Amino acid sequence: HFATVEMAPGDPILGLTEAYLADPRPNKVNLGVGIYVDEHGRIPLLRAVREVEQALAAEAKPRGYLPIDGLAAYDALSQQLLFGADSPLLAAGRVATAQTIGGSGALRVGADLLKKVLPKARIAISSPSWENHRVVFGNAGFEVIDYRYYDPSTHGLDFAGMLEDLGRLEPGTVVLLHACCHNPTGVDPDAQQWQQVVDLVKARDLLPFVDIAYQGFDQGIDADATAIRLFAASGIDAFVVASSYSKSFSLYGERVGALSMVGADRDEAARLRAKIKQTIRANYSSPATHGGALVAGVLGSAELRAMWEAELAEMRERIHAMRAGLVEKLAVHGAPQFGFIQQQAGMFSYSGLSRAQVDRLREEYGIYALGTGRICVAALNRGNLDVVAQAVAAVSR
Numbered sequence: 001h002f003a004t005v006e007m008a009p010g011d012p013i014l015g016l017t018e019a020y021l022a023d024p025r026p027n028k029v030n031l032g033v034g035i036y037v038d039e040h041g042r043i044p045l046l047r048a049v050r051e052v053e054q055a056l057a058a059e060a061k062p063r064g065y066l067p068i069d070g071l072a073a074y075d076a077l078s079q080q081l082l083f084g085a086d087s088p089l090l091a092a093g094r095v096a097t098a099q100t101i102g103g104s105g106a107l108r109v110g111a112d113l114l115k116k117v118l119p120k121a122r123i124a125i126s127s128p129s130w131e132n133h134r135v136v137f138g139n140a141g142f143e144v145i146d147y148r149y150y151d152p153s154t155h156g157l158d159f160a161g162m163l164e165d166l167g168r169l170e171p172g173t174v175v176l177l178h179a180c181c182h183n184p185t186g187v188d189p190d191a192q193q194w195q196q197v198v199d200l201v202k203a204r205d206l207l208p209f210v211d212i213a214y215q216g217f218d219q220g221i222d223a224d225a226t227a228i229r230l231f232a233a234s235g236i237d238a239f240v241v242a243s244s245y246s247k248s249f250s251l252y253g254e255r256v257g258a259l260s261m262v263g264a265d266r267d268e269a270a271r272l273r274a275k276i277k278q279t280i281r282a283n284y285s286s287p288a289t290h291g292g293a294l295v296a297g298v299l300g301s302a303e304l305r306a307m308w309e310a311e312l313a314e315m316r317e318r319i320h321a322m323r324a325g326l327v328e329k330l331a332v333h334g335a336p337q338f339g340f341i342q343q344q345a346g347m348f349s350y351s352g353l354s355r356a357q358v359d360r361l362r363e364e365y366g367i368y369a370l371g372t373g374r375i376c377v378a379a380l381n382r383g384n385l386d387v388v389a390q391a392v393a394a395v396s397r
């Protein structure tokens with residue numbers, strides 16, 4: 001039966017982690033996958049999360065199935081984080097939210113659902129985008145088209161190109177937008193530019209699908225949700241949000257995400273909720289209990305939420321410090337051309353390194369980066385900063 005199955009290529013991100021793990025060199029550094037590690041090179045287990053986890057362990061609750069759309073408290077608290085606690089959309093009951101298996105689960109459920117209800121729509125994604133966006137929407141049956149986004153000559157946003165391409169899309173086209181900390185480039189529109197994007201999307205009758213996987217990793221919880229808040233205030237009657245707690249709660253393997261769909265009114269949102277549940281049931285039936293309980297436990301307690309916000313701020317500030325530190329060290333090692341890394345936001349930087357330079361980094365120095373030149377600056381710390389800067393400077397000569 002399986003004799004004709006061909007070898008599939010390795011995943012460009014998770015496949016690189018496999019190679020990194022197999023590398024015996026003790027000083028290796030993984031700047032590939034988007035995982036935040038602390039000053040000691042470890043993935044943090046946040047104190048607020050630990051408190052909830054200990055309470056849960058003491059309770060020793062049975063593990064029945066969650067509802068198809070997850071924990072009700074998780075869904076409600078997620079909505080408040082995304083749209084703002086005083087959001088008129090929430091008050092009007094216009095948002096349907098379901099807990100999903102990570103942000104990827106939210107994307108896939110959203111993609112499957114949209115394909116069913118809008119079978120002719122195409123989706124436009126930024127050039128470049130997270131590699132898996134194309135794959136998820138492509139596998140859901142979408143034709144994927146690109147819009148201009150990144151300008152390699154400035155290492156910044158090609159805003160004119162972005163507006164021009166979005167302005168040419170057919171009405172009804174789904175537009176995937178990264179709310180903050182754009183993956184892979186680290187380049188985001190500012191608030192004014194977001195307003196222009198929102199105005200254009202509304203005028204052209206496009207359907208925004210906002211992916212927010214790094215809320216709180218650049219400027220803060222509310223500031224990083226600017227795109228969502230502006231769409232909410234714009235008066236458009238439909239948009240979609242896929243969100244993730246992998247990074248902001250450091251709960252990668254717990255697979256905690258959410259899909260939120262905004263409808264024109266309460267009745268439309270109720271129908272969207274039913275559709276989301278139908279789609280989840282056909283995909284993986286219902287989400288997992290543990291991660292959802294951790295997030296809901298933290299967000300539902302004023303004290304733990306404050307603790308989490310402080311820990312999130314710590315992660316954000318450490319990333320900013322690592323960006324500054326890398327730029328400084330690169331200059332010391334004779335590569336002053338990387339100043340733009342400090343302007344970029346979030347976990348990632350499009351370094352401008354070529355595939356050949358990335359290969360040299362891996363082969364000669366045991367430093368792993370994506371073939372596109374994307375590096376995860378959140379994996380840097382005082383212990384590896386100098387080694388990385390020296391190696392990047394060396395391959396850039």
Ligand code: LMR
Pocket residue numbers: 013014032033034035130132183
């Ligand atoms: C990344 O881009 O490295 C992360 O979002 C992890 C992943 O699933 O690819």
